[in-house]
Amino acid sequence: MTLPKISEVIKSLDISSISKDRKRILAPLIAYIQEKLDTNKEIKLNFICTHNSRRSHFSQVWAQAIAAYFNLNKVVCYSGGTEATALYPMVAETLKDLGFVIKVISKGSNPIYNITYSEKVSPINAFSKTFDSETNPKTEFAAILTCSDADENCPLIKGAEIRIPITYEDPKVSDGTPNQKAVYKDRSLQIATEMKYVFSEIKSL
Numbered sequence: 001m002t003l004p005k006i007s008e009v010i011k012s013l014d015i016s017s018i019s020k021d022r023k024r025i026l027a028p029l030i031a032y033i034q035e036k037l038d039t040n041k042e043i044k045l046n047f048i049c050t051h052n053s054r055r056s057h058f059s060q061v062w063a064q065a066i067a068a069y070f071n072l073n074k075v076v077c078y079s080g081g082t083e084a085t086a087l088y089p090m091v092a093e094t095l096k097d098l099g100f101v102i103k104v105i106s107k108g109s110n111p112i113y114n115i116t117y118s119e120k121v122s123p124i125n126a127f128s129k130t131f132d133s134e135t136n137p138k139t140e141f142a143a144i145l146t147c148s149d150a151d152e153n154c155p156l157i158k159g160a161e162i163r164i165p166i167t168y169e170d171p172k173v174s175d176g177t178p179n180q181k182a183v184y185k186d187r188s189l190q191i192a193t194e195m196k197y198v199f200s201e202i203k204s205l
Contacts, residue, residue, distance in 0.1 A: 002069045002118050005099030010069050013189065015197040026194060028164045030201045032142050033075070037202060043067075043075045044141035048157070052081030052128040053088045055146040055168045055187070061095060061124060062192040063199075065117040070199045077124075078141070080131030082153055086110045087126055088172075094184040098192075131157060166194070 067075035174183035
């Protein structure tokens with residue numbers, strides 16, 4: 001079960017707003033999760049973007065929280081990049097505004113954040129890392145490319161069972177503008193809505 005405010009946000013997301021084209025893009029992820037569930041295997045999802053700073057973190061956090069919302073306990077979500085930079089602070093601020101409990105547990109050029117979405121499970125340790133980091137799975141996982149640059153520049157993701165491009169526009173385009181907060185919220189909720197659709201399509205055994 002997710003924290004109350006997160007549950008309210010998830011409940012409010014309108015999956016009917018998702019276009020047929022986007023549903024086609026999301027279909028391979030639904031099929032992968034369903035196949036793993038049907039065979040009683042852990043479902044490892046690694047969301048990958050170039051810098052592991054924005055879209056891949058939004059995707060990891062929302063997918064993990066929404067899997068918990070639907071009581072899909074075998075889902076474990078990760079994120080990574082083609083290079084490591086830092087989790088962009090506005091990502092953490094956006095998630096906090098939407099109900100996640102955020103704590104900075106290590107400062108520096110690449111801070112580590114604890115992101116809590118449920119009282120019943122350990123928080124997500126969020127920081128920027130490469131997709132093949134020691135904290136990420138090495139085999140039997142889905143590689144989900146959240147930006148076109150990572151999709152183009154990662155011709156091979158070792159250990160991935162499937163490669164699924166589900167790309168989003170980078171909210172970075174709004175950095176330094178008056179619209180930044182709104183753009184990050186919109187992108188976060190777009191990703192959340194699509195993850196809700198994905199997990200709502202899963203048929204539990």
